[in-house]
Amino acid sequence: xxxxxxxxxxxxxxxxxxxxxxxxxxxxxxxxxxxxxxxxxxxxxxxxxxxxxxxxxxxxxxxxxxxxxxxxxxxxxxxxxxxxxxxxxxxxxxxxxxxxxxxxxxxxxxxxxxxxxxxxxxxxxxxxxxxxxxxxxxxxxxxxxxxxxxxxxxxxxxxxxxxxxxxxxxxxxxxxxxxxxxxxxxxxxxxxxxxxxxxxxxxxxxxxxxxxxxxxxxxxxxxxxxxx
Amino acid sequence: xxxxxxxxxxxxxxxxxxxxxxxxxxxxxxxxxxxxxxxxxxxxxxxxxxxxxxxxxxxxxxxxxxxxxxxxxxxxxxxxxxxxxxxxxxxxxxxxxxxxxxxxxxxxxxxxxxxxxxxxxxxxxxxxxxxxxxxxxxxxxxxxxxxxxxxxxxxxxxxxxxxxxxxxxxxxxxxxxxxxxxxxxxxxxxxxxxxxxxxxxxxxxxxxxxxxxxxxxxxxxxxxxxxxxxxx
Numbered sequence: 365x366x367x368x369x370x371x372x373x374x375x376x377x378x379x380x381x382x383x384x385x386x387x388x389x390x391x392x393x394x395x396x397x398x399x400x401x402x403x404x405x406x407x408x409x410x411x412x413x414x415x416x417x418x419x420x421x422x423x424x425x426x427x428x429x430x431x432x433x434x435x436x437x438x439x440x441x442x443x444x445x446x447x448x449x450x451x452x453x454x455x456x457x458x459x460x461x462x463x464x465x466x467x468x469x470x471x472x473x474x475x476x477x478x479x480x481x482x483x484x485x486x487x488x489x490x491x492x493x494x495x496x497x498x499x500x501x502x503x504x505x506x507x508x509x510x511x512x513x514x515x516x517x518x519x520x521x522x523x524x525x526x527x528x529x530x531x532x533x534x535x536x537x538x539x540x541x542x543x544x545x546x547x548x549x550x551x552x553x554x555x556x557x558x559x560x561x562x563x564x565x566x567x568x569x570x571x572x573x574x575x576x577x578x579x580x581x582x583x584x585x586x587x588x589x590x591x592x
Numbered sequence: 593x594x595x596x597x598x599x600x601x602x603x604x605x606x607x608x609x610x611x612x613x614x615x616x617x618x619x620x621x622x623x624x625x626x627x628x629x630x631x632x633x634x635x636x637x638x639x640x641x642x643x644x645x646x647x648x649x650x651x652x653x654x655x656x657x658x659x660x661x662x663x664x665x666x667x668x669x670x671x672x673x674x675x676x677x678x679x680x681x682x683x684x685x686x687x688x689x690x691x692x693x694x695x696x697x698x699x700x701x702x703x704x705x706x707x708x709x710x711x712x713x714x715x716x717x718x719x720x721x722x723x724x725x726x727x728x729x730x731x732x733x734x735x736x737x738x739x740x741x742x743x744x745x746x747x748x749x750x751x752x753x754x755x756x757x758x759x760x761x762x763x764x765x766x767x768x769x770x771x772x773x774x775x776x777x778x779x780x781x782x783x784x785x786x787x788x789x790x791x792x793x794x795x796x797x798x799x800x801x802x803x804x805x806x807x808x809x810x811x812x813x814x815x816x817x818x819x820x821x822x823x824x
Contacts, residue, residue: 414717414721415720415721416717416720416721441720441725441726442717442720442721443720443721443722443723443724443725443726443729444723445721446723447721448721448722449717449718449721451714451718455712455714455715455717455718457715457718457719457733458715458737459736459737468719468722468724468732469721469722469723472722472723472724472728473722473723514722515721515722518721518722518723
């Protein structure tokens with residue numbers, strides 16, 4: 365692994381109406397939490413990393429690979445970025461089975477066999493018994509587990525998670541948090557994790573980027589930042 | 593056969609052929625136009641939107657006359673096609689299909705566009721982050737999710753094409769065996785004394801075909817919805 369490099373270097377400036385995003389941070393291995401109230405620009409950062417939003421000016425480098433560099437005129441389209449995005453509401457393909465959903469990304473990245481084995485992912489996430497089902501028949505927690513599996517199997521260089529627990533009840537949240545810990549530790553994929561919930565940061569984050577109104581307020585370890 | 597005269601059978605089969613060809617040929621254009629209107633931003637979009645919907649609100653005879661001016665023997669497009677490919681629309685069943693396709697097009701376009709509008713764009717974004725290029729996203733996500741609207745649109749166009757009268761008769765006249773579809777045949781029978789029985793029989797045929805088309809569309813739609821369950 366390219367462990368000497370930061371997993372992600374992010375710098376972006378973007379104006380949308382009254383809202384100005386002006387953020388720079390670096391992420392290492394493990395889980396980097398983007399923490400802050402709604403409207404802080406957390407989701408915009410994920411969109412800029414994923415390539416679904418283009419910053420006015422900025423630089424996005426993931427594991428040594430330049431995804432966006434406005435100065436150099438570099439802008440990779442989303443499908444060439446190799447980022448795994450897990451949405452707040454899963455966004456599973458409703459017309460495909462769970463199995464087809466999780467194999468979707470693997471098929472497009474099949475030339476690169478760095479994806480973890482399907483059996484391992486389904487057993488770690490506990491979705492083996494759901495493979496033949498349709499997304500519409502899954503509970504919220506099951507959907508998130510499938511979404512996580514789908515992202516992992518596309519062999520991403522980095523995993524982006526946008527408040528993946530916000531729609532779930534407490535029992536489900538604790539269960540999925542445990543799974544995210546396992547993904548973080550067993551699959552060794554750097555994770556950028558957007559949340560506004562303290563206990564998620566405390567339990568999951570290796571480091572925290574605290575955001576407010578489009579700016580970085582502080583960067584540091586979870587314990588230090590949350591207690592201040 | 594079934595008490596229908598050969599002429600009546602001719603009109604029935606011709607109608608089915610005209611409506612099928614009109615629908616199948618118009619379908620890819622309707623999908624493209626619906627996608628463009630739903631997703632792209634370009635100058636003149638409102639004008640294009642309006643122009644494509646014109647056949648819905650103009651008198652059919654006006655549409656037929658415009659087709660005659662454009663695709664008729666003396667029309668610019670008609671001449672071009674004839675000179676280049678030896679292909680002609682005038683007074684042929686292909687002209688009837690063109691008229692029916694143009695008249696049914698807005699109905700199909702509306703249904704398909706509505707279904708494109710209803711798709712959650714983030715599903716396409718998700719497909720993108722999973723490595724699917726725009727073309728694959730369209731084929732594997734957008735198109736299957738729009739399928740209910742595409743089926744409904746195609747059936748509406750087919751039903752409209754079966755019933756089209758004004759534009760067809762204006763453009764390609766009412767020639768038995770070539771351009772005389774069920775509605776024009778009914779019209780002809782009503783014009784002659786003693787033609788009531790035949791007119792009535794063909795009327796029943798129209799009702800049966802139209803009803804069958806609607807039922808088929810409903811069944812297909814339910815089946816697709818059960819499979820897709822877009823509305824979780």
